[in-house]
Amino acid sequence: MASLLEIYRCNLTSLSLNSLCSCRSRCPFPSSSSSKTLILTPPPYSNLNLRVFFDESSRRIVRLKRGISLNHHRIIKAVARAEPDRIDEGETKEEVDGPLMKDSASESQQKASQLRKRVVFGLGIGISVGGVVLAGGWVFTVVIAAAVFVGAREYFELVRSRGIATGMTPPPRYVSRVCSVICALMPILTLYFGNIDVSVTSAAFVVAMALLLQRENPRFAQLSSAMFGLFYCGYLPCFWVKLRCGLAAPALNTRVGAAWPILLGGQTQWTVGLVATLISISSIIAADTCAFIGGKAFGRTPLTNISPKKTWEGTVAGLGGCIATSALLSKILCWPTSFLSAIALGVLNFFGSLFGDLTESMIKRDAGVKDSGSLIPGHGGILDRVDSYIFTGALVYSFVKTLLPLYGV
Incomplete structure (x- = not known):
């Protein structure tokens, strides 16, 4: 044979x-x-x-x-x-080719099953997130805090993985758990006090003291990884709370705001923060979708070694989809009133989502893992799903707060 x-x-x-x-x-x-x-x-x-x-x-x-x-x-x-x-x-030829055909069929079935899981759970997550964004207030903040807690746990597990820990000394487990709890409290404190600066400074001081006073010899790698965890998993997501709940100026001059149903709180609940959050989330989803489709269809040139599957062709397709979605929704929702501001918002959303994705890919690459966790079937962990949103909230909030006159209304 x-x-x-x-x-x-x-x-x-x-x-x-x-x-x-x-x-x-x-x-x-x-x-x-x-x-x-x-x-x-x-x-x-x-x-x-x-x-x-x-x-x-x-x-x-x-x-x-x-x-x-x-x-x-x-x-x-x-x-x-x-x-x-x-x-x-x-x-016979069938005896030679038989194992190869069986293996190909099994691989095709596995890919189809994986795709079904991704679609089903993706739709469920999208509908749930839409309801949470519309609810706003404490509902939105508590959901953000829960996602932050799980994401922080995943981050510190990645830091402790063999791929990263072989080149550094990770923080002790009790410090990692304390940091995860602090990260989860940050969004709640942001909603309650309206500002997070004092809380972040206090949390950083407590974590630094805990690391410096441990029995083992403290290492700078422990301090740097813990501080980056507080910033990456706790501080940055707080800007979504500031964006959704902090920009409470009603957008009453828009057609949608005038027709906003009383069942959802009436016209006063149609705020700049709600509109900006809806446009940002929709633009990021459009960017990811267009980048995936464009990369599959036309992708030839690798973008970076950090994420080998990303291509320049897919990146350009994602940028176009993000800008088009932002401009279209700005026309429908009548915010922001300037078309150039809508385009700038789309560009900002795209680059924030792209570099957020690449940052998490870099962490996973050094850790030597494919996914940050296994919480969501077909999607991996929380960080795998929200990596595109981590930097975007801070960028959009700063753009609307400082660069748009009267919040773009």
């Missing part, structure tokens, strides 16, 4: 498109078995297509099925068929 080469794990140390691969370790191929196992190691953050491999033991050329990609930290299961000059007696 024609020998089969079964690749379970690909880890390439050195491979170029114009050269043959070199193996870190060669596995013995028993003569009695038709299945052979090869362990390869690709260069970091490479996305290569293997075409031909020379099997020295049998002196045959093994051709791998087109489309097999090697990505960093990805386990690839594939079966490659050795193609000798002839087929042994009694062997």
Whole structure:
């Protein structure tokens, strides 16, 4: 029978498109078995297509099925068929191709199931978030606080992961838990006091003292990772509370505001903060969707090594979708009144979401994980879903508060 080469794990140390691969370790191929196992190691953050491999033991050329990609930290299961000059007696093409067809069918079913999960849970999250944004007030703030708590736990688990902890000393677990609770309290304190500066300063002082007074030798890496956690997971999300609940000026001169139903609080509840929050969230969703579709259809040029799947073509498509959504909603909702302000808001939303996504991708890359958690089936963790929103709230709030005269009304 024609020998089969079964690749379970690909880890390439050195491979170029114009050269043959070199193996870190060669596995013995028993003569009695038709299945052979090869362990390869690709260069970091490479996305290569293997075409031909020379099997020295049998002196045959093994051709791998087109489309097999090697990505960093990805386990690839594939079966490659050795193609000798002839087929042994009694062997049919179906016997040779059977394992490959079964593996392809199983992979297709798995992808379809994953896609269904993403769509179902994505729609559920979208409807829930829409209701929470419309409710505003304490409902909006408590939901933000809960998401911040889970996101902070995920962040500190990433800091403690092997990929990051091997190069630094992570904070002790009790400090991580205290930081997670402090991050969850920040949005609530923001709504109650209207300002978060004093609370953040006090929290940073408490965490620094706890780290400096621990029994073990305190390390700067512990302090820096804890402080960044307070900033990234606690302080930045508070601006969504300031945007939604702090900009309470009614937008009464808009057609939608005049017709806002009494059941939802009447005209006074149609505020600048509500409109700005709806436009920002919708623009970010449009940017992610257009970037995904554009990258799948036209993506050829990688954007950055931090996130190898992102392409310049997808980025341009996402920017266009974000600006178009912001401009369209500004016309429908009559806010902001200036068309140039609506375009500027779309650009700001896009770059805030892009760099928020890249920041979380950098943390996950150093941690050596694909997702920040497994809380949401098909989507990963909380940080995987809200990374595009972390910086955006602060940018939009600053834009509306300082650059739009009379909040753009």
